[in-house]
Amino acid sequence: MFPVSCFALETDPVVIYNLLKDKKYTQAKESVTALIEKQPANAYYYQILSDIYILQNKFDDAVLTCYKMLDYEPANVYATINLAHIYSWTGRFKNSLEYYDKIIALDPENLDYRLEKCRVLAWSGAQKTSLDLYFETFKRFRFEWIYDEMKAKEFLWNRDIKNAIFYYKKSIASNGANTETLFDLAQLYSYLGMHAEAVPYYEKLLAVNPYHSAGIKSRNRNTAALEKIKLSAGYNTRNADSAERLTDAAISTVFLSVEKKVHNIYTLGFTHSRNNYVFFDSTGPADNSISFSFAFKPGYMYGMGLRAGQLNYDTKINPRNSYEAFFWFKTLQNLDTLILYKKENLLNNSTAILSDYNAVSALLKLTYDMDKHFLFNAEYKNGEIDKDKNSFTTAALEAKYTLFPAPACLYFTARAENQKYSSVSSVYFAPSNYNTISALAGFKHNLGKDGLYYGAKDIYYELTYKITADNNNQSAVNPSLGLYADLAQNLNLKISHSITDSPYYKDNTSSFLVTWQP
Numbered sequence: 001m002f003p004v005s006c007f008a009l010e011t012d013p014v015v016i017y018n019l020l021k022d023k024k025y026t027q028a029k030e031s032v033t034a035l036i037e038k039q040p041a042n043a044y045y046y047q048i049l050s051d052i053y054i055l056q057n058k059f060d061d062a063v064l065t066c067y068k069m070l071d072y073e074p075a076n077v078y079a080t081i082n083l084a085h086i087y088s089w090t091g092r093f094k095n096s097l098e099y100y101d102k103i104i105a106l107d108p109e110n111l112d113y114r115l116e117k118c119r120v121l122a123w124s125g126a127q128k129t130s131l132d133l134y135f136e137t138f139k140r141f142r143f144e145w146i147y148d149e150m151k152a153k154e155f156l157w158n159r160d161i162k163n164a165i166f167y168y169k170k171s172i173a174s175n176g177a178n179t180e181t182l183f184d185l186a187q188l189y190s191y192l193g194m195h196a197e198a199v200p201y202y203e204k205l206l207a208v209n210p211y212h213s214a215g216i217k218s219r220n221r222n223t224a225a226l227e228k229i230k231l232s233a234g235y236n237t238r239n240a241d242s243a244e245r246l247t248d249a250a251i252s253t254v255f256l257s258v259e260k261k262v263h264n265i266y267t268l269g270f271t272h273s274r275n276n277y278v279f280f281d282s283t284g285p286a287d288n289s290i291s292f293s294f295a296f297k298p299g300y301m302y303g304m305g306l307r308a309g310q311l312n313y314d315t316k317i318n319p320r321n322s323y324e325a326f327f328w329f330k331t332l333q334n335l336d337t338l339i340l341y342k343k344e345n346l347l348n349n350s351t352a353i354l355s356d357y358n359a360v361s362a363l364l365k366l367t368y369d370m371d372k373h374f375l376f377n378a379e380y381k382n383g384e385i386d387k388d389k390n391s392f393t394t395a396a397l398e399a400k401y402t403l404f405p406a407p408a409c410l411y412f413t414a415r416a417e418n419q420k421y422s423s424v425s426s427v428y429f430a431p432s433n434y435n436t437i438s439a440l441a442g443f444k445h446n447l448g449k450d451g452l453y454y455g456a457k458d459i460y461y462e463l464t465y466k467i468t469a470d471n472n473n474q475s476a477v478n479p480s481l482g483l484y485a486d487l488a489q490n491l492n493l494k495i496s497h498s499i500t501d502s503p504y505y506k507d508n509t510s511s512f513l514v515t516w517q518p
Contacts, residue, residue, distance in 0.1 A: 016028050016031050016032055016048055017048070017051075019031070020051065020052060020055060023055075025052055025055065025056055028048075028052055029049065029052050032045055032048045032049050032052065033049065036049065041072050042072075043069045043072045043076055043079070046065050046066075046068045046069040046072075046079075047069060047079070049065050050062045050065040050066050050069070050079070050082055053065060054082070054086070055211070055213075057213070057449070057450070059086050059089065059090055059449065062082065062086055063083065063086055063087075066079040066080075066082050066083050066086075067079075067083075075106060077103065077106055077107065080099055080102050080103045080106065081099070081103050081113070083095075083096075083099045084096050084097075084099035084100045084102075084103055084113075084116070084120075085116075087099065088116075088119075088120045088123065088451075089214075089450075089451045090449060090451060091123075091407045091446075091451060091452065093120055093123060093124035094124070096120050097117065097120055097121065097124070100113060100116065100117040100120060101117075104117065111137070111141050111143075114133070114137045114140075115134075115137060115146070115149075115180070117133065118130050118133045118134045118137060118150075119180060121133060122153060122157075123452075125372070125404075127153075127157050127372070130153070131150060131153075131154055134146065134149070134150035134153075135147075135150060138150065143174075143175070145171045145172075145174035145175040145178060145181075148167045148168075148170045148171035148174065149167070149168075149171045149178070149180065149181050151163075151167040152164050152165075152166075152167035152168040152170075152171060152181065152184070153184075155167060156184075156188070157371070157372065158334070158371065159333055159334030159369045159370075159371070160333040160334065161188075161192070161300050161333060162333060163333075164188065165185065165188065168181050168184060168185040168188070169185070172185065172201075172204075176204065176208075177208050179205055179208055179209050179212060179215075182201050182204050182205040182208065183201075183205055183212070183214065183215055183218075185198075185201045186198045186201035186202045186205060186215070186218065186219075186222070187218060187453060187454045189201065190218060190221070190222045190225070190454040191454060192299075192300045193225075193297060194264070194299060194300065195222050195223075195225050195226035195261070195264060196226060196264035197264075198222050199219075199222065199223075199226070202215060202218065202219035202222060203219075205219075206219065214450070214451070214453050214455060214456070215455075216455075217450070217455030217456065217457075217489070218453060218454045218455030219455070220455065220489055221454060221455045221489065221490070222454070222455070224489070224517040225261065225517070226261060226264065227261075228490070228517040228518065229258060229259070229260050229517065229518065230258070230259040230260070230515065230516075230517050231256070231257070231258055231515070231516045231517070231518065232255075232256070232257045232258075232259070232513060232514070232515045232516075233255070233256045233257075233513075233514050234254075234255055234511060234512055234513035234514065235252070235253065235254050235255075235511070235512045236251075236252070236253045236255075236509075236510070236511045236512075237250070237251070237252045237253075237508075237509070237510045237511075238250070238251050238507060238508070238509045238510075239251075239507060239508045239509075240348070240505075240506070240507035241280075241505075241506050241507065242504055242505040242506065242507075243504070244429075244504035244505070245348075245429045245504065245505050246348060246349060246425070246426070246427060246428050246429055247348040247349060247429070247505070247507075248279055248280040248348075248349050248350075249277060249278070249279060249284070249347060249348060249349055249350075250277070250278040250279075251275060251276070251277055251278075251347060252275070252276045253273050253274065253275045253276075254273065254274045255271060255272065255273035255274070255289075256271070256272055256273075257269060257270065257271035257272075258270050258271075259293075265296060265297055265298045266294070266295070266296055267293075267294070267295040267297070267305075268292075268293070268294055269291075269292070269293035269294075269295075270290070270291070270292055270293075271289075271290065271291045271293075271309075272288070272289070272290050273288070273289045273290075274286065274287075274288055274289075275287050275288075275289060275311070277347075277350075277353070279349065279350045284350055284353065285313045285314055285315045285317060285353070286313070286314045287311045287312055287313045287314065288311075288312050288314075289309060289310065289311050289312070290309060290310055290312075291307055291308065291309030291310075291322075292307070292308055292309075293305065293306065293307040294306045294307075300330070301329060301330050302327070302328060302329035302330065303327075303328055303329075304325075304326060304327040304328070305325070305326050306323075306324070306325050307323060307324045307325075308321070308322075308323045309321070309322045309323070310322075317353070317354060318356065320345050320353075320356055320358070321343070322342070322343050322344055322345050322358070323342065323343050324340060324341065324342035324343070324344075325340070325341050325342070326338060326339065326340040327339050331366075334368060334369045334370065335366065335367070335368050335369075336366070336367040336369075337364075337365070337366055338363070338364070338365040338366075338367070339362070339363070339364055340362070340363040340365070341361070341362045341363075342360070342361060342363075343358055343359070343360045343386075344358060344359045344360075344361075345357075345358050346358060346359060346385070346427075346428055348428055348429075349427070349428075351427050352427055352428060355387060355427070356387065357385055357386070357387045357388075357427055357428065358385070358386045358387070359383055359384075359385055359386075359392075360383050360384060360385075360386050361381050361382065361383025361384075361392075362381070362382055362383060363379065363380070363381045364379070364380045364381075365377065365378070365379045365380075366378045366379075372402065372405060373401055373402050373403075374399070374400070374401060374402075375399070375400040375402075376397075376398065376399050376400075377396070377397070377398040377399075377400075378396070378397055378398075379394070379395065379396040379397075379398075380393070380394070380395050381393065381394040381395075385425070385428065385430075387427075388423075388425065388427075390421055390422055390423050390425060390430060391421070391422045392419065392420060392421045392422070392430070393418075393419070393420050394417065394418070394419050394420075395417070395418050396415060396416065396417040396418070397415070397416050398413060398414070398415040398416075399413065399414050399415075400412070400413045401413075406444070406446055406452055407445065407446035407447075407448075407452060407460075408443070408444075408445050408446075409442075409443070409444040409445070409446075410441075410442070410443050411441075411442045411443075411444075412439070412440065412441050412442070413438075413439070413440045413442070414437075414438070414439050414440075415436075415437070415438045415439075415440075416435075416436070416437050417435070417436050417437075417438075418433070418434070418435050419431055419433075419434045420432065420433055420434070433471075434470065434471065435470060436468050436469065436470045436471075437468070437469050438466055438467065438468040438469075439466070439467050440464055440465065440466040440467075441464065441465050442462065442463065442464040442465075443462070443463045443464075444460060444461075444462040444463075445460055445461055445462075446458060446459070446460040447459045447460060447461075448460070448486070457486040457489075458484060458485070458486050458492075459484070459485045459486065460483075460484050461481065461482065461483050461484075462481070462482040462483075462484075463479075463480070463481055463482075464478075464479065464480045464498075465477070465478075465479045465480075466478040466479075466480075468502075474502060474503050474504065475502065476500055476501065476502030476503075476505060477500070477501050477502070478498060478499070478500045478501075479498065479499060480496065480497065480498030480499075481496065481497055481498075482494065482495070482496040483495045483496070490516060490517035490518070491514070491515070491516045491517075492514070492515050493513070493514050494511075494512075494513045494514075494515075495511070495512050495513075496509075496510070496511050497509070497510045497511075
C-alpha cells in the first residue's frame, strides 16, 4: 500500500502532466502511483511515472519503471525509446545502442530514431560507423540538413572548427527545429569561450523544446560565464628538498582571485595571495603578492593576454616584479601556435629570494591536435637568469595518446626534453647539457550522472603516474591524484596532491581550490 498523501490526488493524466509543467513532482508522483495501485497493468501510468523520474534526474528509477512497462507491453515504443535515451544520457552507450536497434526494428521508417542512433554511435567513440549510418540515413530520406549535420560533425571530429560551424549553421538554416544541431553549436561556442555567440542557439533550442534539461543547464552555465564575476579561493603547499638541485623551500600560499568577462571578448582578473616560506636553516620571509591580468579573445582563431605581478615582503627586501605576455593563433585548424614572453621569480631557496634571481624567457610552442587519439607538442624556450646573465635554452617534444575517451579516459604521454645553461650556478640548477625522457600514464574517470556536456554536473577523479629517466642513468617517479566536484551549478571544488621521488630530488605538492560564480 502507498502512504496517505497530503495532496489532493489527481486521476486525469492531462492534469498530472500539467503538475509536471508546474514542477509539482511530488503531487504528480503520488497521483500516478495511486492510479498504478488501482490498475497495475496499465503501461500508460508507468509512462507518466517514468517522465516524472526523468524530470527529477532520477534515471535509475526511470529505467526500472520502463522495464515495468515492457513487462506488460514488450513492444512498448515509449519505454524502448526512453531506455535508449536514458542510457545515452548516462554514458551507457552499449545499452543505449541495443535499445535503438530495438526501436528501429519496431518503427523502421522513423527518421528521428535513426539519427539519434548516429549520434549515440559518435558519443560512444565509433565515429566512422556513425558517419556511415548518417550517410545511409541521408540517402534513405534525402533531406539536405541531414547531410549538413553529418559534415558538421565530421569536421568537428577532425578539429576543423571553421567548417564545423559553417555546416552547423547551414543545417540549422534548413531545419531550425533540429535540437541536435542547435545544442551542438551552442555547446561548441560555449567550449570555445564564445559565450555571447552561444546565447541565440540556446534560446532557439529552448524555444523548440522548453524541457531540454541539458540545454537549460548549459544555458545557465553559459550565462554565468558571460555575465557573472568568477571568484576563486585556494590554498597551495609545496615542500621541495634537493641539495643537487639547489632547492630547499617549503612554500604555503593562500590566495583569492576575481575574474570578469567584459563585452564577451575581454577578460579582466585580479589575484591577491599570501606566501609563507620555510627554508632548511631558517624561517624565510612572508610576502603579499598581487597580480593583474588582461586577456583578449575575439573568437577561436587567435588571442592574446598580459599579466603583471609584484611580491611585497614583510621584511626589508625590495619588491619583486614578474610579468608575462602571450599571443596564440591557429596556424591551421588543428595546429595552435603560442608565443610567450615572461619574467618569473625564482623561489627555490633563500639566496634566490633575498638576491632577487629571476628567469626571463621567450617560449614558442606548437600544439597539433591530430584526432581523438593523438596530440603532439613541440616547445623551444630561450632566456637568461637576469642576476648573473646566465643564458639557457629548453627544447622538448611531447606526444599524447588517448586510448579510451571519457567518461573513463585512459591516456599516455611521452616527453623528451633538453636543458642547457651557459654556466653553472651555486644558486639554482644550471646543467650544461641535461636530457630527460619521461612516460606518463593517466586515468580520468567522470562519475557525474548528468552525462558529458558543457552544463553537466561534473564529478571526477584523475590518477597519473610518471617515470622520468635522465642522461645520468637516474630515474624519478611522480604519482598524483586529483579530485573535482561541481557542488552546485556555479560552485566547484578541486583538490590535488602529487609527490616526486628521485635519488636527488623530493617534493610534495598539494592544492585546494574553490571557484564560485555568485
